[in-house]
Amino acid sequence: MTLVPLTTIAIDRVESMLDSAFGSDRRSRTAYKIRAGTDFDPALSFAALDDEKLVGLIQCWPVRLTLDRGDTAPLLMVGPVAVLPNRQRDGIGRMLMNDMLAAASTQGRDRALMLIGDPEYYGRFFGFTAGRTGLWRVPGPVEKHRLLARGPDVVADAGVLGPRIAAIA
Template identity: 40%
Template sequence: MTALSLDIRLERPEDAEAIERLHARAFGPGRFARTAYRLREGAHLPPELCFTAMVGTYLVGSIRFSPVEAGRTPLLALGPLTVDPSFSSRGIGRSLMNAGLDAARARGHSLVMLIGDLPYYRRFGFSVVPPGRLVLPGPADPARILWLALSEGAVDRISGSVSARREP
């Protein structure tokens, strides 16, 4: 396998169609019914927290963070993290995660949550949310509700129903 010339950069408005096609290839039409999509529905996407992975002019990956709140406490919902299936297992997801988490830390965000596979996200420091601490707007396997504190004590003060924050 040859090394990729990978460029991780901030998402641009002109990337929207390519990202939507990428999501369709990776997740299929059922993605809109998933709780993770419903959680982010209508949320403002902060441009400083959305990244793409490019190989030449081809968009091969994307990561987005949406502002949400649990009770009245702000946090970020990670997702989707998407890599073109034909480019999987090449470190693209890891590169996008590192760029996104570094940007979130640099901008003073305290906590990131997601619905995903612990074996993958554990390497970035994510852990399972204790049962009942976060209530999502739809069904989710409790073992797949994960969070990562970006600042000391961030998980100590978070609980409640999670919903999108619509204001930028």
């Protein structure tokens, strides 16, 4: 298994992988609305290759929490973490997460991370919790217990999650 920067993988291979992992209707999900109009962060997005076959990928996105009091809090949205269905018990997702978290730590960018995912998995292995996300709102449906965050700079205040675009960051 080899991890490479996601930018080295053709976009059609990435899209095919995401369709295989999440279905072709994935673009209607809340996560897509949260990060709408942004590009994934190339320094923290990776692909897992097994004999040159794309078997998994992770993307990270710049988002922000627009607080009800008027200011904003930057966050890094982790996900999707996608693995081919027939390889989902091979530890590929955990490897992708661990490598992304190590890169984020090395770059000093692990202070405010968030994702939408299984709280037992992401909590147990990576320290994500819903402890500070209870007052967050999102532009679409989400099970509140699946809205997770980690890092010392995660704000617990009420606000709306949305994209962090350079001009409005």
